[in-house]
Amino acid sequence: xxxxxxxxxxxxxxxxxxxxxxxxxxxxxxxxxxxxxxxxxxxxxxxxxxxxxxxxxxxxxxxxxxxxxxxxxxxxxxxxxxxxxxxxxxxxxxxxxxxxxxxxxxxxxxxxxxxxxxxxxxxxxxxxxxxxxxxxxxxxxxxxxxxxxxxxxxxxxxxxxxxxxxxxxxxxxxxxxxxxxx
Amino acid sequence: xxxxxxxxxxxxxxxxxxxxxxxxxxxxxxxxxxxxxxxxxxxxxxxxxxxxxxxxxxxxxxxxxxxxxxxxxxxxxxxxxxxxxxxxxxxxxxxxxxxxxxxxxxxxxxxxxxxxxxxxxxxxxxxxxxxxxxxxxxxxxxxxxxxxxxxxxxxxxxxxxxxxxxxxxxxxxxxxxxxxxxxxxxxxxxxxxxxxxxxxxxxxxxxxxxxxxxxxxxxxxxxxxxxxxxxxxxxxxxxxxxxxxxxxxxxxxxxxxxxxxxxxxxxxxxxxxxxxxxxxxxxxxxxxxxxxxxxxxxxxxxxxxxxxxxxxxxxxxxxxxxxxxxxxxxxxxxxxxxxxxxxxxxxxxxxxxxxxxxxxxxxxxxxxxxxxxxxxxxxxxxxxxxxxxxxxxxxxxxxxxxxxxxxxxxxxxxxxxxxxxxxxxxxxxxxxxxxxxxxxxxxxxxxxxxxxxxxxxxxxxxxxxxxxxxxxxxxxxxxxxxxxxxxxxxxxxxxxxxxxxxxxxxxxxxxxxxxxxxxxxxxxxxxxxxxxxxxxxxxxxxxxxxxxxxxxxxxxxxxxxxxxxxxxxxxxxxxxxxxxxxxxxxxxxxxxxxxxxxxxxxxxxxxxxxxxxxxxxxxxxxxxxxxxxxxxxxxxxxxxxxxxxxxxxxxxxxxxxxxxxxxxxxxxxxxxxxxxxxxxxxxxxxxxxxxxxxxxxxxxxxxxxxxxxxxxxxxxxxxxxxxxxxxxxxxxxxxxxxxxxxxxxxxxxxxxxxxxxxxxxxxxxxxxxxxxxxxxxxxxxxxx
Numbered sequence: 001x002x003x004x005x006x007x008x009x010x011x012x013x014x015x016x017x018x019x020x021x022x023x024x025x026x027x028x029x030x031x032x033x034x035x036x037x038x039x040x041x042x043x044x045x046x047x048x049x050x051x052x053x054x055x056x057x058x059x060x061x062x063x064x065x066x067x068x069x070x071x072x073x074x075x076x077x078x079x080x081x082x083x084x085x086x087x088x089x090x091x092x093x094x095x096x097x098x099x100x101x102x103x104x105x106x107x108x109x110x111x112x113x114x115x116x117x118x119x120x121x122x123x124x125x126x127x128x129x130x131x132x133x134x135x136x137x138x139x140x141x142x143x144x145x146x147x148x149x150x151x152x153x154x155x156x157x158x159x160x161x162x163x164x165x166x167x168x169x170x171x172x173x174x175x176x177x178x179x180x181x182x
Numbered sequence: 183x184x185x186x187x188x189x190x191x192x193x194x195x196x197x198x199x200x201x202x203x204x205x206x207x208x209x210x211x212x213x214x215x216x217x218x219x220x221x222x223x224x225x226x227x228x229x230x231x232x233x234x235x236x237x238x239x240x241x242x243x244x245x246x247x248x249x250x251x252x253x254x255x256x257x258x259x260x261x262x263x264x265x266x267x268x269x270x271x272x273x274x275x276x277x278x279x280x281x282x283x284x285x286x287x288x289x290x291x292x293x294x295x296x297x298x299x300x301x302x303x304x305x306x307x308x309x310x311x312x313x314x315x316x317x318x319x320x321x322x323x324x325x326x327x328x329x330x331x332x333x334x335x336x337x338x339x340x341x342x343x344x345x346x347x348x349x350x351x352x353x354x355x356x357x358x359x360x361x362x363x364x365x366x367x368x369x370x371x372x373x374x375x376x377x378x379x380x381x382x383x384x385x386x387x388x389x390x391x392x393x394x395x396x397x398x399x400x401x402x403x404x405x406x407x408x409x410x411x412x413x414x415x416x417x418x419x420x421x422x423x424x425x426x427x428x429x430x431x432x433x434x435x436x437x438x439x440x441x442x443x444x445x446x447x448x449x450x451x452x453x454x455x456x457x458x459x460x461x462x463x464x465x466x467x468x469x470x471x472x473x474x475x476x477x478x479x480x481x482x483x484x485x486x487x488x489x490x491x492x493x494x495x496x497x498x499x500x501x502x503x504x505x506x507x508x509x510x511x512x513x514x515x516x517x518x519x520x521x522x523x524x525x526x527x528x529x530x531x532x533x534x535x536x537x538x539x540x541x542x543x544x545x546x547x548x549x550x551x552x553x554x555x556x557x558x559x560x561x562x563x564x565x566x567x568x569x570x571x572x573x574x575x576x577x578x579x580x581x582x583x584x585x586x587x588x589x590x591x592x593x594x595x596x597x598x599x600x601x602x603x604x605x606x607x608x609x610x611x612x613x614x615x616x617x618x619x620x621x622x623x624x625x626x627x628x629x630x631x632x633x634x635x636x637x638x639x640x641x642x643x644x645x646x647x648x649x650x651x652x653x654x655x656x657x658x659x660x661x662x663x664x665x666x667x668x669x670x671x672x673x674x675x676x677x678x679x680x681x682x683x684x685x686x687x688x689x690x691x692x693x694x695x696x697x698x699x700x701x702x703x704x705x706x707x708x709x710x711x712x713x714x715x716x717x718x719x720x721x722x723x724x725x726x727x728x729x730x731x732x733x734x735x736x737x738x739x740x741x742x743x744x745x746x747x748x749x750x751x752x753x754x755x756x757x758x759x760x761x762x763x764x765x766x767x768x769x770x771x772x773x774x775x776x777x778x779x780x781x782x783x784x785x786x787x788x789x790x791x792x793x794x795x796x797x798x799x800x801x802x803x804x805x806x807x808x809x810x811x812x813x814x815x816x817x818x819x820x821x822x823x824x825x826x827x828x829x830x831x832x833x834x835x836x837x838x839x840x841x842x843x844x845x846x847x848x849x850x851x852x853x854x855x856x857x858x859x860x861x862x863x864x865x866x867x868x869x870x871x872x873x874x875x876x877x878x879x880x881x882x883x884x885x886x887x888x889x890x891x892x893x894x895x896x897x898x899x900x901x902x903x904x905x906x907x908x909x910x911x912x913x914x915x916x917x918x919x920x921x922x923x924x925x926x927x928x929x930x931x932x933x934x935x936x937x938x939x940x941x942x943x944x945x946x947x948x949x950x951x952x953x954x955x956x957x958x959x960x961x962x963x964x965x966x
Contacts, residue, residue, distance in 0.1 A: 009599045009638070013253035015265045043875050074878040078913040090912055092878060094833070094871050098248045098840045105844075123701065124604060126874060129833040133250035136278055139268055 003159025007149035011128050014135070018150070018157040024172035026156065028182040030144060031066065034116035036107065039063070039070040040096055044147075045121030046079035054170035055120060055146060056083050061177040062118075069108055071096060076121065093122060097130050101137030119154070120146040128153060146170070219339035224786030227337025228352050231360065231381040234821070237788045238377035240956050241795075241823065244848055245839040245869040247376055249282040252836050256281050259366040274366050283375035284364050286813070286837050290382035291361045293814025296498060297762065298353045298389035300433055303497070303519070305346055305392065307435050307554065308400045314344030320398045321406030324672040327776060330769040330783065331391040334776075335384055337785025343399070346392045353385045353392075360385075376839075383817025384787075390815070391765035398669050401438060403467040408675070408749040408756070410668040411470040415732050416660030417484055419473045424454040425565040426489050430481060430504065431496035432761060434464035436518035436551075439558030440494070441469050453562060458484065459499045460725050460760035467667045467759060474664060476733065477698035477726035479631040483650050483657060485511060488576025492565040494557065497521035498761075498811070499697070503633075505548055512572040514541040514564055515548035518557050526550040534559050542567045577647055581619075584651040588614035588622070590641040597635035597645050602831065603628050603701060607635055607645060619652040626653035627703040630806075664732035665743040667724070667759025671770040673777055675750040679720065680778025684797045686896015688752045689903050690887030691720045693767045694727040696804030696812045701830050706876045707805050708734030711755055712742055713880060717903055718752040719887075724764050727805070728757040764815050768822060771798045788957060795823020796851065796954040799887035799900065801866070802826040803879055808834075816870065825866045825886045827879050832872040839869035843921055851890055853952035857961040860952040862890035863921045877911040885922075890954035894927035902930040905937075920944035924951055 004020050006012050021027060031037065039059055060083070062068040069088035072080055077090045089108045099105045106112055117134070119127060127145065131153035134143055145151040148166035150159050158166060176182045226233045254267040256276065264272035266281055276284070308316065318340055320328050327333065329340050332349055340346050360378050363369045369378065397403060404410040420426060429437040437457065444450045455472045457465045458481055462474040475484050478499045484490065485507045493508045497519040501507070505524050508515040517524040529537045529549040534556060540546045541564045551557050579587055591611040598607050605628055610621035626649060635645035650657060682688040692714045700706055707730040715721045723731055732741050746755040750770065758766040775793040776783040783790065794800070802819050804812055806829055813835060816826045820839065828835065842848055843864035850859045865888040873879035884904040892900060901922060908916045920941050923929055925948050929937050955961070 007599055009596075013251070013255075015254045015267050074874040075911050078911070081913070090914075090917070092871065092882070093874060094248065094838050094840060097250075098246075098838070098842070099844075101248070123830045123874065125602075126830040126833050126872070129250040129252075129836065132252070133248060136249065136251050136254075136267060 003161070004150050005160065006152050007160055008124055008128070011125065012152065013132070014152050017152045018154040020150070020159045021144070021156050021169070024169055024176055027144065027173045028176040028180070030116060030142065030156065031177070031182045034142070036112060036114045037062070037066065037068045037116040037118065038114045039068055039118045039120070040093065041070060041072050041076050041080060041120055042093065042122030042127070043074040043076045044123060045076060054167045054174065056085065058146070058170050058174045058177070060085050061174050065177050065181060071108065073122070093126070093130055097133050100134060100141060114141070116142045116144065118144050118146055124149055127151060218341055219784065221782060221784045223337055224782060224784045226787050227785030229335065229787060230356070231378050234381065234384075234787055235374075235377050237791060238380045238821065239373060241820070241869065242373050242376050242839070245841050247279070247283065247372065248838040248840050249279055250833060250836045250838070251278060251282055252834065261366070276370055279372035280370050280375060282836055283372045283379065284369070286835065287360065287364050287375050287379050287382065289810040289813045290379045290386070290817045291357055291364070293810035293812065294353070294382045294386035294389060295357050296811050297386050297393065297814065298350060298357060299521070300497060300762065301389045301393035301396070302350050303433055304396050304435070305343060305350060308396055309343050309347070312343065312400050314342060314347075316343045316400060317341060318343070318395055318399045319405070320395050320670050321672060324406050324674060325670055326673050327773055327783070329391055329395055330772040330776060331387050331765055333783050334772055334785070334787055334790055335388050343396055346396055349388060349392055353389050356385050357382065379817050380821040383814055383819070384821055386814035387765055387768050387818035390762045391769065393762040394669065394759065394765050397434065397464065401468050403464075404666055404668050406670045406672045407668050408747070410666040410748065412663045412743060413466040413470045413472070413474065413666050415474045415476070415662040415664045415729060417475055417480070417487065417489070417657055418659045418661040420456055420475070420489055421454050422489055424452060425491045425569040426454045426456060427492050427494065427561055427565050428475070428484065428490035429455070429457045429461045429465065429494045429496070430459055431500050431519070432460040432498040433496040433519060434461050434468070435554040436494060436496055436557040437461055437465045438468055439554035440561050441465070441472070443555070443558030443562050447562070449562060453565060456490070460762075461496055463667050463725065463728065463760040470666055474729060476660075477704070477729045479698045482507065482631045482633055482646055485513070486577040486647055486650060487657065488574070488578070491569045491572060492516070492561060494518060494561055495522055495524065499809070509547050510577050511575045514568060516557060516561060517548065517550045518552065518554065520552065523550050524548065528552070530556065534563070538564050538567065577644070578654060579644070579647060579651040581651065584614065584619060584648055585617065587643050587648050588612070588619070590643055591615055592641060594640055596638040596640055600634040600638045602632060602634070602699065603630055605629065611643065611645070611648070614648070614652060622649055622652035623656065625649050626656055627705065630699050660733070662732045662735070662741050663743055664729060664741070665748050665757045667728070667757050667763055668748060669759055669763065670766045671750045671773065673773070676770065676773045676777045679751055680774045682752070683774060683799065684778065684891060686799060686889065686892030686900055689717065689719050689799065689884070689900045691722060691771070691798070691800040692883055693800065693802045694721065694723040694731060694805065695725065695764055695767070695802055695815065696727055696806060697808050698726040698730055698806045699808040699831050700730070700806040704730035704733045707731055708742060710803065710805070710876050710880055712736070712745070714883070715742065715746045715753055715755050720750060720752060720754055720756065721746070722750070722756045722758060722767050722770070724758050724767065725761045731755065761811065768818060771800050771822060771824065774798050789960065791822050792955050792957050792960065795956070797889055797891040799889050799892070800824045801883045801886045803883060804832065805829040805876070805879065806831065820869050825869050825871070827882055827886070828870070828872045829879070830872060830874055838871050840871060841867045841869070843867055843918060851952060851954040851956060852958065852961055853950070854955045854960045854962055855953050860954070861949055862952065862954060863924070863949070865889055865922065881907045881911055888922055890952065893951070894925060897922065897924065897928040898930045901928065902933065905930070905933060915940060920946045924949040
């Protein structure tokens with residue numbers, strides 16, 4: 001399976017494509033440069049049983065070490081809280097995207113706009129359109145998808161990956177956070 | 183706006199003749215008789231798009247479009263292709279926002295054109311059959327306002343089928359103009375495109391109403407009957423000992439031709455007439471003994487089951503490959519509409535004996551017949567003749583074949599990469615190959631029956647058929663029911679619920695509409711409908727959503743139509759009928775303004791829409807919508823100020839209309855009593871939004887039912903439902919309650935202890951409850 005084809009075969013509408021996260025240091029570097037990163041987490045994180053895995057641990061590390069706010073969409077909040085993750089806000093994903101494209105929006109904490117968005121656990125085609133909205137409506141914003149499916153509309157995306165290698169990547173990124181405080 | 187009302191219309195102020203003096207003489211030939219309705223004409227009869235542009239822009243300044251482009255390119259003209267990403271303009275000067283809204287306009291025009299052309303087909307046929315003077319009667323004495331949308335938009339009161347032709351002339355002209363605006367070098371402003379989308383939606387609603395009131399008046403459909411019969415639904419209801427006929431589509435006259443022929447020949451009990459999609463719904467409005475198989479997504483599974491002996495297609499929602507599928511089970515296919523000729527020879531003018539002989543012998547796999555009566559004879563006789571020779575042909579593998587086919591799976595996952603429902607097909611297939619088909623069988627309820635997995639399979643496994651093989655027993659045992667489409671809402675029902683709705687004491691009207699491309703099967707829609715009916719909302723539904731609601735039983739074995747009543751009242755589940763019956767849902771909200779509130783209806787769009795927007799807590803949920811028709815229907819609701827929620831697939835409409843609750847300045851209305859501007863909070867917060875899960879959609883719907891006009895008692899009830907659903911979903915209180923509580927009286931009594939601390943924390947302050955309007959024209963003169 002090619003790593004950088006859109007997971008859904010027909011979803012190929014862009015003139016530019018996401019860079020594939022080839023190694024954990026890429027995310028480390030993005031985190032290092034980011035001043036105001038944000039997690040947006042959809043309901044599939046728990047619906048597919050991924051929550052107890054490395055993805056949740058990465059989010060947990062991000063929110064505790066780097067104080068990255070975790071925004072939950074739909075029923076995600078209840079499950080994330082059960083996993084010990086502090087949820088900064090609950091909001092529908094369309095509403096979040098609408099605010100992120102507004103240069104005057106001051107963020108969930110009133111401290112200013114965000115510069116790096118991590119997305120995970122959203123239905124693929126739904127996420128595809130959200131990313132397209134951000135790419136066109138907020139071109140300065142960097143977006144990173146954390147699911148093991150390639151998203152061409154993101155700035156950075158994992159390729160289409162099997163579960164094992166994907167989990168290893170996430171564990172390595174978490175280690176960068178925990179050990180090197182990127 | 184000048185409307186060609188056909189033929190001749192002469193008005194003489196004063197004419198002196200040898201016989202005397204004539205004053206105010208009006209002579210109309212072939213046009214609507216306007217003296218039947220003495221209500222004063224409003225400001226916008228037969229409006230052009232620009233006549234309602236101010237209203238549109240008022241809504242669009244509050245609900246700004248969020249664009250989610252499907253494609254960075256514009257490929258519509260030969261200047262391009264043009265890359266519009268990153269703020270770049272096309273060769274014609276167009277920007278991405280305008281291009282996206284242009285595509286939305288094209289979709290809405292396709293949808294509106296489809297409904298209007300369907301209405302035209304019906305009217306032409308019905309006038310040919312019953313004459314242009316056939317009276318419009320959709321509810322005998324229970325309905326006085328027979329065509330609320332037409333009265334509102336066109337400013338006329340249609341009385342006969344002939345009157346409806348003029349309405350269609352107007353719609354066709356408007357849709358042509360809207361389409362023309364999408365040509366290169368015409369409209370370039372995104373908001374003006376959006377306003378045109380709204381206009382396409384209005385034309386769509388007019389077309390829907392024409393179609394349904396014409397067919398209700400002409401056929402013996404239920405006439406606004408809350409107790410319309412329960413009819414059978416599901417593949418397991420088919421009596422396969424008889425010749426089985428399948429009709430697919432939306433335009434019912436050919437199917438009625440079949441029933442009428444069978445009745446004339448005393449064959450009604452000897453054949454089985456079954457349907458898929460809206461033709462099926464309308465078929466059961468005509469003959470409650472006909473069977474509905476299921477929504478649009480049941481086409482492949484039913485045909486592959488081998489049950490249908492003959493397939494009839496009319497228009498809309500018909501799979502493009504049905505002729506191929508029909509041939510695989512040796513069932514002849516008869517196309518009956520110019521919209522879908524299926525590549526078949528036109529045999530309309532031929533002797534039925536010759537056509538039947540050719541179909542039975544297999545000389546031709548199908549024919550095109552454009553005469554519904556001839557369709558009736560050919561279909562019934564052919565089905566009876568081919569039944570024996572073709573039975574036994576089905577394309578669903580046997581259990582042994584299933585195992586062999588599944589063993590071929592290499593796990594490449596190409597099937598999963600085309601599956602709209604995101605099903606774990608490869609995993610389930612490999613388990614089946616190892617002898618356990620349970621996972622494959624469990625996919626049956628989620629599968630939308632598109633069949634894309636089969637084309638993608640590198641091992642030539644007929645994936646969809648293999649799923650059906652694994653779930654054959656489930657499929658064959660589908661036996662449900664649905665209340666036949668009742669048509670319009672009675673005037674008396676409107677009078678009874680108008681007050682409670684406008685004051686907020688019935689917490690809302692929730693309409694489940696649209697197609698069946700659901701993320702997780704029909705159960706989601708049924709469960710949502712049940713939830714709102716239990717909470718004493720009025721649930722209305724139509725088309726494939728109405729079927730989906732029926733395909734689910736509670737713990738007592740009841741379908742929602744058995745569990746809940748069919749009246750337009752709190753706690754009802756009201757099936758209005760097919761897609762074109764959606765007109766009655768919009769019509770009911772208009773009738774609340776007209777009948778309950780006694781607002782002038784005639785050509786008075788802005789005032790009525792302003793009333794509906796500020797007072798009638800109605801929300802549409804198109805959970806699986808996917809078609810251009812659904813886009814047009816939604817657009818008609820938006821212009822009336824009625825929010826629409828779509829499922830995750832609805833994000834592919836590529837544009838949302840979202841309000842911002844964090845901007846209080848966006849939520850000001852006039853108090854019509856004083857002319858003062860008053861902050862009313864984000865009610866309703868959005869006009870068009872996609873939700874990720876049914877739980878999110880339900881929470882949103884409860885919230886979007888709030889309106890500025892709610893009384894404290896009504897707001898309290900609406901808040902109770904919103905908070906209760908929110909807590910169930912998120913396990914905590916919503917953080918925006920302060921935006922909806924205008925005074926302590928709004929706070930639900932049982933939730934005071936939880937809500938008051940939140941209000942204190944948020945710095946809550948009281949707001950007056952105005953007599954709300956967005957229109958300066960509605961401000962009354964302040965009395966001295």
